Amino acid sequence: MTMLALALITLVLHGALTGLFYAFSMSVMPGLNTLDPARAEEAMRGINRKILNPWLYLVFLGSPVAALVAGFVASSVWFFAAAAVNFVGSFLVTMVINVPMNNAVDAGTMSWKEYSPRWTAFNTLRTVACAAGLVLVGIGLTAL
Template sequence: MVVLPLVTLVLHGALAGLFYAFSMSVMPGLNAVEPAQAEAAMRSVNRKILNPWLYVAFLGAPLAALAAGLLTGNVWFYAAAGVNFAGSFLVTVAVNVPMNNAINAGTMPWKDYSPRWTGWNTLRAVASFASLVLVGIGLTGL
């Protein structure tokens, strides 16, 4: 009964770490080079990040939290699923992916892309860490 909640914790931690790393190191690093270089690097990142490991964490975290809530009846897992869905999934689909598509298409310059994308990504990191904490609280009740 504790395996699924532990997997949920790991998935939330992986997702929070990914978003945190982008806001705290990847984007500042890209901001330190010429905009054309940053755009080219981000296009490469956008291609490479779309892989099964991303989907396991990105889709798996809220689904695992929901399943853990159903399995245990613990409301903290439901809360984690909701926070993750709203703060990570919806923000990604509504904001970050369209911006990635724009940078990939060359229709948004780096100076417009980077601060806005980083701000929304930081929100995803905060939401992911909040959902990680909620999963942790849920684990203490098992």
């Protein structure tokens, strides 16, 4: 695989993940907030079950891995920076904050009123981090 192809794949993965998180903060969560809290919780439980699929894993795990590989292949600090920003701002935030909150809503131990604003705030942080990673990949691409 050429470096250009690897860099473009990395760019697409970062763009897809940024778009996924953006869509949740800007449309999915506000839409769910228009529902009765019990219905919103039920809908979110369904979303959380269905989102766990190979396409999510490809984008979610593939973004930082592709950036890291591109950083090694191109000897580029831009790709390493993208991998780091994505790992901390997307992967760690997801695993430490968003997933435990999803589990709490699934178990019925967290109310929608508690869940929605906090989850959305951290999701927006993931969006910003992924967008920053996308910009870093773009800079790395132009530096090839």
